[in-house]
Amino acid sequence: MTALALAPLERRLVDECQRDLPLEPRPFAALAARLGVEEEDVLEGLRRLSELGVVSRVGAVVAPHRAGWSTLAAMxxxxxxxxxxxxxxxxxxxxxxxYEREHRLNLWFVVTAPSAWRVDQVLREIEYRTGLAVIDLPLVEAFRLDLGFPLS
Amino acid sequence: MTASALDATDRAIVRATQAGLPLCREPYQVVAEQLGLAATDVMERMRRMLERGVIRRIAAVPNHYALGYTANGMSVWDVEDARLAELGPAVGALPSVSHCYRRPRRPPDWPYNLFAMVHGHSRDEVEAEVARIAALLGPACRAHEVLYSTAILKKTGLRLGG
Structure with a gap:
């Protein structure tokens, strides 16, 4: 199924870790207890998954437009x-x-900043410096947002 | 909620933790030391941001590409506005769809109001999933396209502000 040979614990870690990591002093110990393994096994597994690039990070996932502003732009x-x-x-x-994409609109990028004002300023500067129009497609509503991806 | 509802310390915590927690026994202690705070303050502020929905969750973010989902297409759909509230979540619930958003139309350049990122092991698999979405949307969808990426020119995990 996957391009990489992952150990059974690593596969379970990918699935389990995409859900909430408990907010407590030793979150990986809590996760280990959930999986019935040692804290150090979880940490080693996550370090290997990070090195392999299977997990890009373990961290806070921020809601769009709550701590700042972002948009998808096309040119x-x-x-x-x-x-x-x-x-x-x-x-x-x-x-x-x-990203370069196969389409008449061939350049697609995400702009993220602490304020909508700054996002707009970046778009205007790109238009001014390139002489090309930028289409601004901010999120209106999220029907699904990176909720995780089952390995099994 | 506006950006101003977060103070400078909250922002520093978001910045430090969304880039990835250190993979050690007491990650919040390490973050706290970096920021000159107590670990209890860091966790309490994060708890409040979770409650307020600023932070959606604390979790691992997988890389679909490394997991073998090497084909991904950005499918875009022109769906009747009145049907979107019902159909958007149905598309978003499909297992092959990782992100599903409503975005504004920009006529005449851009007629599509629904975006669904579809992942597969091959382009054929992506096409089959797109056909499944088309069937689900039925006559409420007037047109659609799939945009494949030909080059990733920049991709950073850090999404400051989100």
Whole structure:
């Protein structure tokens, strides 16, 4: 099923960890108790999953538009200047995802900042510096938001 | 809730913990030391942010690509507005869909109001899942497209502010 050979405990960790990690002084000990293993086994397993890139991080998942603002933006960029425009866009620290996609609108990126004002400023600056229109597609409602992904 | 409802300490905690907790026995103690706070303060503030919904959960964030889901398509749908409240959650509940959002239309450039990120082991599998969504939406959907990524130009885990 997966591209990687994961030990049984590692597979269970991926599934279990996507649910809430308890907010207590030793969360990995609580998780270990849930799985019937030792705290150190959980920590070792998570370190290996991080090294393999299977788990990108174990941390706080922040609700959209509660602690700041973000938007999905799209641009139609002529092929000959796409590398330069993509590099310019990626250069903003507020841009955390930037993808080339097969479509008339061929550059898609996410802009995240502490305020809507700053997000808008980044979009306007990209338009001004590239001379190309940026389509602003902020989230209106989340029907599902990264709720986790079953391994089994 | 506005961004101003969080104070500077809350923001520092969000920034420190969304990038990833240290994988050690007492991660909140380590975060607290980095920020010059007590571990109990860090956990109490996080508890309040969880209660208020600023933090949705504390959990592992998987990388679909490394898990073998190497094909992903951003499917976009033009769905009757009046049906979206009912159909959006149904699409979001499909196991192959990791993210499902309503976004504004921008006519004439962009007619689609529903986004569903579909993951599969191959493009064929993604297409089969897209066909399943099309069947689920039925006549409430006027048009759809699937946008495949050809290059990941930047991807950072840190989502400050969210």
């Amino acid at each position: 139609q960029v002529p092929a000959e200047i796409l590398p330069a425009v993509a590099e310019f866009v990626s250069g903003f620290e507020e841009v955390n995802h930037n």
